Amino acid sequence: MRNRLKGGQQNSAVFKGIGSILASAVFSLMLIGVAHAGNGQPSPWQIGFQEPVTVIARQIESFHDFLMIVITLVTLFVMGLLAYIILKFNEKANPVPSKTTHNTAIEVIWTIVPILILLVICIPSFRLLFAQYTFPKADLVIKATGNQWYWSYEYPDQGGMSFDQLMLRDDDNNPIGGPDGQPRVLAVDNFVVVPVNKNVELLITASDVIHNWTIPAFGVKVDAVPGRVVRAWFNADTIGTYYGQCSELCGKDHAYMPIGVKVMSEADYGTWLAKAKKEYASSEPVGKKSGDTQLAASVNASTNR
Amino acid sequence: MSNSELKHHDYHLIDPSPWPILGAASAFTTAVGAIIWMKSLDDGDGVFGVTGWLPFAIGFTMILVTMFVWWRDVIKEARVDKALTPVVQIHLRYGMIMFIMSEVMFFVAWFWAYFDVALFPGAGVMGFEAREAITGGHWPPMVTETDGGYFKGTFDPWHLPLLNTIILLTSGATVTYAHHALLKDDRKGLIIGLLLTVILGVSFTVFQAIEYMDAPFTFGGHIYGSTFFMATGFHGLHVIIGTIFLAVCLVRAIKGHFTPQQHFGFEAAAWYWHFVDVVWLFLFVAVYVWGAGTPVTH
Amino acid sequence: MSTQAHAADHHDHDHKPGFVKRWLFSTNHKDIGTLYLIFAMVGGTIGGFLSMGIRAELAEPGMQIFSNPHMFNVFSTAHGLIMIFFMIMPSLFGGFGNWFVPLMIGAPDMAFPRLNNVSFWLMPPALTLLIISLFVEGPSGMNGAGVGWTVYPPHSTSGHPGPAVDFAILALHLAGASSILSSINFITTIFNMRTPGMTLHKMPLFVWSMLVTAFLLLLAMPVLAGAITMLLTDRNFGTTFFDPAGGGDPVLFQHLFWFFGHPEVYVIILPGFGIVSQVISTFSKKPVFGYLPMAYAMVAIGAVGFVVWAHHMYTAGLSLDTQAYFLAATMVIAVPTGIKIFSWIATMWGGSVRFPTPMLFAIGFIVLFTLGGVTGVVLANPGIDRAFHDTVYVVAHFHYTMSIGALFTLFSGWYYWFPKMTGYMYNETLGKIHFWMLFIGVNVTFFPQHFSGMAGMARRQADYPDALAGWNMISTIGAWISIAAMAVFFFAMALAFVRKQKAGDNPWGVGATTLEWTVSSPPAFHAFEKLPKVK
C-alpha cells in the first residue's frame, strides 16, 4: 500500500522518459525512404525499402512514405495525449477527479476524423492497386514454377527454353565474400535474365506446395500455388542484379530457394539469349511434371483480373 | 440439489463431478486412437508401433459412457432434485440455441467448399488450371480423361433424394404433432408422434445408405465426391444423432418423464431435428437439384 | 449425482471439497478459472522457451542451434499455436473470464458448471497432443509439424506424410471444442444470470468484452474445425478439397482458415480491451468515458471482423475486385478501435490518475497497441502488402498487437486482480521492474523487425542474408531481456505467496466500483449465495 501511494509522482517522470524514447524511435521510422541502400538486396542496418527499380515499386515506396507520416502522427498524437495526462492528471496534480463521462461533440469528432483519414489513405491505395493490376502488353513472357526447393523457369516465346535456378551453397564455388561473389543465401546458379525497360509478364505456379515469387526491388510478390497459374508483371528500368527469397513457408529449405534476376541492356540480353537457347534448349527442368504442359497451353486464356 | 436449503436464488449449483475429466480423457484417447487408426489404413505403420482401430474404439466407447452417465445425472437432477427451476430451463434453451448456431457454422465450412468449386469450376479469373482439367470447366463436372475415373455422373434428385426430402419434412410434422400432444398432456399422442419421427429418421438413414452404395463417384480422388460426401455425410451423422436423441426422448416419454410444463429435453431434440431438416433442404436444393446436371443413374 | 450427493450434504460457505473433488472434479467457476491461469502459465513458459529457440537461431546468419532448418519451422509453429491457443486464450478468456464474469454480474457461478469443467479439461489433452506432435514424424525422415500456425496445405498434406500434423490438427480440434463449449457457457451466463438491476447496459465492459469474444468463438471456431477436418480427410482418406490433382484448391483452405483466423485475432485482443477499461477507470477514479460507444465499438469490431479475412491473402492470387473490397472493409476496423483508444484517454482525462503496476501495463498497452494497430492499417493496403506480406514486418505487426498488446493486458489484469484472487498483495517495486524490463525487452525485440521486414527479410526462415545480421542480433538481445523480465515476474509472484501480505477486500480504493471488489479477498467458495442488488 505504501508503495502504491508513492508511485504517482515517480511515474510521471519516468513516463516522460518513455515518451522521448518512443518518439525518437518513431521519428527514425519517418526517415525511411530517405535511407536507401544497395541494389537488389538488403544492406546492413537498412531501415527502408530496397532501392525500387520499377514504376510500381516507386509508387509503393512513395505511398508508404505518405502512410508513414499518417501513422506516425496518429501514434505521436496518442502518445502526446498520454504524456499530457501523466503530467496534468496524476494524483498529485489533480487530486479531485472530474465526473465527465460524455461529450457528444468530441465523440463525433474522434469517429469522423479517423474515417476521413482512412478515406484519404484509400485514394492512393486504390490507385496503386489498380496500377499493379493494369497489365501492359507483354514484351516477354516468363513462366516460373516453384518446387521444393528451387525455381524452374520457362521462356515460352523462346522455343520453350527452360532451366532451373538453385541456390549456390557456401561450399559450391566459393571465392571470398560468398559463393561466386554473390551474397550468401541469395546466391543462385542460373539467373533469370530480362531486358531493361521491357514489360515482362510472369506466369507463376508451383509443382508441389505453395511457394512465393518475389523481388522486393520490383514490387512484385505472388504466391505460386499448385494447380493455379497466376499472372504478374514488371518493367525494370535499371540494369543490375536483383534478389528475392521464397516468401511462403514451403518446408525445410524454405530459406534456401532464392530468386535472382539480372536486368540487362537489350544487347547483352540478346547475347545471353543466344547462348542460353543453346545451353538450356535440351535440358528438361527437374521439376517438370506431366500436368505442367497442359498448364502452359491454357495459360494465355487465364487473366488475373 | 443437496444444498438447496442454503440457496437464496434459483440457480443450479452443481456438486463436483468426475464426468468432465473422464470426458476429456475419453476425447484424448479417441483422438490418439483416431490417428493410430488412420495411420494403419493401407497397411500403414500406425503410431508408436501401435496399429488398428481398437484404441479408437476404446476412446469412443468411453465418450459414449461419459455421455450416458453425464446425462443420466442431468435427468436425475431435473426429476429428483427438481433443480430445473424456470431460470435454469431458460439456461438450457440459450445453451441449445448457441449449440445449434455453432453447428450451423460447421455446415458453412462444407457449403463453402462446395460452392468454391461449384461456382468456379473453370480456370476463370483465378487461374484454376488444374481444376479445369478435372471438371472440364463445368458444374456438375464433366467426365474427363484426367479425372482418374473417380467421377461418372450425379444422382437423379427426383428419385431417392426427393423421397428423403419428403421423409424429413414429414418427420418435422410428426415431431411437431408430438409436441402439441405433449402440451395437451396427451401422452399417447406424444409417444405415437415420437415413434413415427424415429421411424422416419431411421428410414432416412437407410435410404441414404442405399443411395451411397449406388454412387457413381467416390469420396476420394475427385472434388465432386469429396464435397458431396462430406456435406451429406456430416448431415447424415446429424440425422443419426438426432434420431438417437429422439429415441431417448421416446423412452423418457414412455417412462412418463415429461410434463406439459417441463419437457426441455424433448424440446431440445425437436429443435435439433428441425435444424437437421433445414440443413437438408439446403443440401437438397444446392447439391442435389442445382448441382445435378444431367442425371446418369436410374 | 448419487455418489457425490452424500458428501455435498454438509456444504456451507467455506467448506471446500477435498483436493481431488476440488481440483479435478471442480464445478466452481473460481477454481476452474485458477486452473486455466495455471495452465496458461505452463503454456506461456513452453511458448516462451520455444521463442527463445527461434531467436537464438536467428541471432546470427547461418545455422546456430538447429542442424536441420525443419526444426526451426517446428519451433515457430509450436510457438505460434501455443502462445495463442494455450497461453492467451486460456488466461484471458478461460482464466479471467471464469473468475470475473460471474463475480461482476453478481452470479453465484457459471450457467453450466460441469460443462465449464470439461471446457478446461479438454485443454491439457490438447496441449499434450501438440507436444506429442513435436516428437513424431512429420515430413519423411524428420520429426514435428513445420507447417506454421496457419497449417496451409499442400505443405500440411502432401508435405507432411507422418502423423505429426494429424496430432496438431486434433490438438486444435480439442482446443476448439473447449472454446465452443465455454463460449456457450459464457453467453448463457451473461444473458441469463445477471443479478436483478444489472441490465445489459450496466454490465462492466469486461463482461461485454467476454460476451463479444464468446460470440466470435462460437461462430468462427466451427469453421476452423470444418477446415481442419477436411485437411484430415485429405491427408488420410484421399479427398481432394485442397488437392489440385482432384480439382481442389489450396487457397480454399486459406479462406476457411482466415474466416476463423481474423476473428481469432479479436478473440485475442477483446478480453484485453475489457480489462484495460476496468483498470483505467479504477486508477483514474472516474467511470469509463462513453460507456455505450465503448461497448458497441467492441460489437462493431467483432461484426466487421467477420468480413475482412482475405487481407491475409492479398498475394494468394485474389482478383482485383476482391482485393479492393477487402482493402476497404479492413480499413473500417480502425474506426471502432480508434473510438476505444480515445475513450480510454478521455477516461483518464480530468481523472486523478495513479500508476501502480496494472495501470503501467494498461498505459503501455495503449501506446504500443496503437503502434501495432497502425502498422495493421499499413498492411491493409494490398498494394503495400505486396511488399510486406510474409516478411518480418508482419511479425512485428502481430507481436505489437499480441506479444505486447494482448500480453500487456494479461499482466495488467493479473496484477489488478491478483490481490482479489489470492488475498495477497504483490510487491509494487518488483511489479514495476517487471513492467519496465518487459516493455524494453519486447520493444527491442520487435521494433527492429519493421526495418528488417522492409529490407526484405522473409518470415519463417531459419537463415537469412548476412546483411540483416545487425537488426536480428538486436532482436535477439531484446528477447533475452523479455525472458529476464519473466524471471522477475515469477519471482515476484513467489515472493507474494511467501510474504502473504494481506490485500483487503478492495486494495484499489474508490475507483474500483465493480462487484468483485465488494466481496472478500479471496472470495468465499460461493460468493453471492445471496444475489447482490444493483441500482
Ligand code: HEA
Ligand atoms: C491481437 C491480434 C491482432 C490485432 C488486434 C490485429 C489488428 C489489425 N490487423 Fe493484424 N495480424 C495479426 C494479429 C492482429 N492484428 C496476426 C497474428 C497476423 C499474422 C497472421 C499470420 O500470417 O501468421 C496479422 C496480420 C495482418 C495482416 C496481413 C499481413 C500479411 O500477412 O500480409 C493485415 C492486413 O491487412 C492486418 C491488419 C490489421 C488491422 C487493420 C488491424 C486493426 O484491427 C488495427 C486497428 C487499430 C488501430 C488502427 C490503432 C488505433 C486507432 C486509432 C488511434 C485511430 C486512428 C487511426 C487511424 C486513422 C489509422 N493484420
Ligand code: HEA
Ligand atoms: C500471443 C502470442 C505470441 C506471443 C506472446 C509471442 C511472444 C514472442 N514471440 Fe512470437 N509468434 C506468435 C505469437 C506470439 N509470440 C505467432 C502467432 C507467430 C507466427 C508463427 C508462424 O509463423 O506460424 C510468432 C512467430 C514469432 C517469430 C517469427 C518466426 C519466423 O517467422 O521466423 C519470432 C521471431 O523473433 C517470435 C518471437 C517471439 C518472442 C521473442 C516473444 C517474446 O515476447 C516472448 C516473451 C514473453 C513471455 C515469455 C511471456 C510468456 C507468458 C507467460 C509465461 C504467461 C504468464 C501467464 C499468466 C500471467 C497467467 N515469434
Ligand code: CUA
Ligand atoms: Cu519455397 Cu518457401
Ligand SMILES: [Cu+2]
Ligand atoms: Cu486479420
